[in-house]
Amino acid sequence: MRQLGRIYLLAILFFLYTPILVMMAMGFNESQLYELPFSFSTRWYVALMDNQQLLKAGMNSIIIAVITAVIATCLGTMASIALSRRTFRGKSLLQLLLLPPIAIPWLITGTAMLVFFYWSGIGRGMHALLIGHVALAIPYVVLVVGTGFNTIRADLEEAAMSLGSTPIHAFFAVTLPLLFPSILGAALFAFAVSLDQFVISYFLATPGYSTLPVQIYSAIRKGFTPEINAISTLLLLGSMAAILIFARFAKPGDVSDKR
Amino acid sequence: MTNVNVNAVAKTYGTTPVLTDISTDFPEGSFTSLLGPSGSGKTTLLRIIAGFIRPDEGKVSIGGRDVTHVPVWGRNIGMMFQSYALFPHMTIAQNVAFGLGRRGIHGAEARKQVDAALEMVRLPGFADRMPKQLSGGQQQRVALARAMVIKPSVLLLDEPLSALDRRLRQEMQVELLRIQRETGLTTIFVTHDQEEALTLSDKVAILDKGRIVQIGDPETVYEKPLTRFAAEFLGDSNFLQGKVESGAVRLADGTVVHVTGALPADGAQATLAVRPEKMFVVKDTSPGNRLTARITTVIYAGQALSYILETADGMQVKLFAQNRDGNLLKQGETVVLGWSADHTVAVAD
Numbered sequence: 219m220r221q222l223g224r225i226y227l228l229a230i231l232f233f234l235y236t237p238i239l240v241m242m243a244m245g246f247n248e249s250q251l252y253e254l255p256f257s258f259s260t261r262w263y264v265a266l267m268d269n270q271q272l273l274k275a276g277m278n279s280i281i282i283a284v285i286t287a288v289i290a291t292c293l294g295t296m297a298s299i300a301l302s303r304r305t306f307r308g309k310s311l312l313q314l315l316l317l318p319p320i321a322i323p324w325l326i327t328g329t330a331m332l333v334f335f336y337w338s339g340i341g342r343g344m345h346a347l348l349i350g351h352v353a354l355a356i357p358y359v360v361l362v363v364g365t366g367f368n369t370i371r372a373d374l375e376e377a378a379m380s381l382g383s384t385p386i387h388a389f390f391a392v393t394l395p396l397l398f399p400s401i402l403g404a405a406l407f408a409f410a411v412s413l414d415q416f417v418i419s420y421f422l423a424t425p426g427y428s429t430l431p432v433q434i435y436s437a438i439r440k441g442f443t444p445e446i447n448a449i450s451t452l453l454l455l456g457s458m459a460a461i462l463i464f465a466r467f468a469k470p471g472d473v474s475d476k477r
Numbered sequence: 478m479t480n481v482n483v484n485a486v487a488k489t490y491g492t493t494p495v496l497t498d499i500s501t502d503f504p505e506g507s508f509t510s511l512l513g514p515s516g517s518g519k520t521t522l523l524r525i526i527a528g529f530i531r532p533d534e535g536k537v538s539i540g541g542r543d544v545t546h547v548p549v550w551g552r553n554i555g556m557m558f559q560s561y562a563l564f565p566h567m568t569i570a571q572n573v574a575f576g577l578g579r580r581g582i583h584g585a586e587a588r589k590q591v592d593a594a595l596e597m598v599r600l601p602g603f604a605d606r607m608p609k610q611l612s613g614g615q616q617q618r619v620a621l622a623r624a625m626v627i628k629p630s631v632l633l634l635d636e637p638l639s640a641l642d643r644r645l646r647q648e649m650q651v652e653l654l655r656i657q658r659e660t661g662l663t664t665i666f667v668t669h670d671q672e673e674a675l676t677l678s679d680k681v682a683i684l685d686k687g688r689i690v691q692i693g694d695p696e697t698v699y700e701k702p703l704t705r706f707a708a709e710f711l712g713d714s715n716f717l718q719g720k721v722e723s724g725a726v727r728l729a730d731g732t733v734v735h736v737t738g739a740l741p742a743d744g745a746q747a748t749l750a751v752r753p754e755k756m757f758v759v760k761d762t763s764p765g766n767r768l769t770a771r772i773t774t775v776i777y778a779g780q781a782l783s784y785i786l787e788t789a790d791g792m793q794v795k796l797f798a799q800n801r802d803g804n805l806l807k808q809g810e811t812v813v814l815g816w817s818a819d820h821t822v823a824v825a826d
Contacts (some may be wrong), residue, residue: 257601270546371562373559376549377558378575379529379548379549380527380550380555380556380624381550381575381579381623381627382576382579382627383575384548396565
């Protein structure tokens with residue numbers, strides 16, 4: 219039984235990471251057609267530097283993801299505060315309405331957004347992408363920050379108030395520092411949701427303004443070059459760095475200090 | 478140092494009254510326990526005094542100043558919570574200095590006061606640790622130091638000892654009492670532990686269904702309960718029901734019980750409360766209250782013995798005795814119980 223479990227675990231890790239490793243390796247392979255034997259080369263990275271379209275799309279992706287993370291985290295955190303610390307009419311309905319956007323297939327959300335943006339005159343392009351990504355990321359932020367809120371006892375703020383804090387001071391002195399790891403996690407989540415986003419981006423991009431996933435997709439349709447492996451590797455290393463920074467700050471698994 | 482006065486306070490949530498017309502005074506330097514089952518409104522009353530809840534009606538004043546409309550942060554109270562409520566991201570020193578900072582005291586002066594406060598709760602040298610490095614009892618002491626260092630007008634304790642184990646709890650009780658006596662701080666203590674209430678307080682207030690049913694010093698409340706609820710909630714009690722007849726009470730089986738205190742008028746129904754430890758087994762025929770009953774259960778707890786007995790007409794009676802000579806009464810034995818008229822109190826239902 220134990221052996222079986224170990225094999226299962228290895229299988230999961232194998233299928234998760236091998237494709238990624240193969241992709242990273244092929245970015246450094248001389249041959250365009252993935253021919254073996256492997257001969258090391260940085261040729262595709264050099265080629266990538268000349269591929270303005272791919273680089274621009276990569277830049278767009280990062281800019282959109284950062285702005286999405288900032289806006290969605292601010293709005294989502296504020297919503298989360300209201301949902302976990304206050305009572306108001308329609309609160310449970312609002313909480314319920316947060317979940318479907320996560321469950322609805324992106325293809326449907328994307329189609330709906332395209333139709334709506336076209337109809338309302340918002341159109342397509344960077345602003346439309348931003349609106350779409352922020353709307354998509356907010357439910358994740360509310361969920362992540364809300365979970366963080368649940369680990370912070372309400373009587374900490376009460377204790378601060380009994381010592382002379384106004385509610386606003388109590389929030390900034392006590393709750394916000396304790397919530398910081400959750401907010402950081404939520405921001406990374408929002409960043410990832412935006413960076414990953416293909417379907418909605420595909421619908422809302424214009425020929426002049428697109429994101430990396432959209433650009434990669436059209437590049438693949440034209441014919442695959444290992445430049446894509448190269449930029450994917452760069453992106454992957456960037457995401458890994460972000461996750462490591464998060465792990466450093468949030469100390470996942472360490473819940474004893476949240477009593 | 479100040480008194481706390483609560484005048485005609487009422488609070489209703491929705492249509493459920495939580496507190497009804499509470500008026501009482503907590504004198505300067507007194508230690509008062511609010512004792513009651515959950516849902517009795519004791520915590521609500523404490524939170525109204527603290528300022529977390531605004532009463533629908535009535536007035537709260539601290540030291541003669543009407544604070545009914547003053548928020549918590551303007552009341553200068555010290556409060557201890559059930560969960561300690563230490564700020565987990567701050568060191569012990571930062572926790573204790575929090576209230577000082579809100580009062581504009583920083584730097585060396587704050588450090589001096591923090592050290593003095595930690596000294597008072599016997600935790601010197603803990604200043605730079607984090608709360609999670611401390612045991613529950615130590616955290617509780619820090620919470621006390623944090624509440625006391627701001628020199629509050631009143632100390633409010635919301636079941637602060639209920640999360641501690643028995644030994645630590647007794648230690649903290651002694652500590653709490655020592656510090657309260659030293660500082661002479663008016664203290665209001667919410668608890669559902671009757672023993673704790675009796676040990677610590679100058680005054681015990683028993684709450685039931687949003688009302689204070691009895692308030693007084695622990696001996697009076699224990700020895701002379703006014704109501705059946707008070708007699709039952711604070712300690713254990715036997716209740717005898719009967720009809721008042723020429724200054725005594727005749728029970729259903731004809732037994733006549735004498736009472737030293739006041740009784741309702743002749744012919745009225747009366748409920749008498751007798752503490753189980755005030756009863757004893759009698760072998761002679763000297764005068765005094767008597768009741769014959771058969772032992773149904775014997776509970777042996779080392780130093781203390783409890784018996785449950787039943788009278789001929791099926792009334793249950795409890796008897797507590799000290800294990801003085803190791804001779805236990807046997808189950809099934811029929812004995813005569815005796816007790817003094819002084820220890821028989823007529824209570825309202």
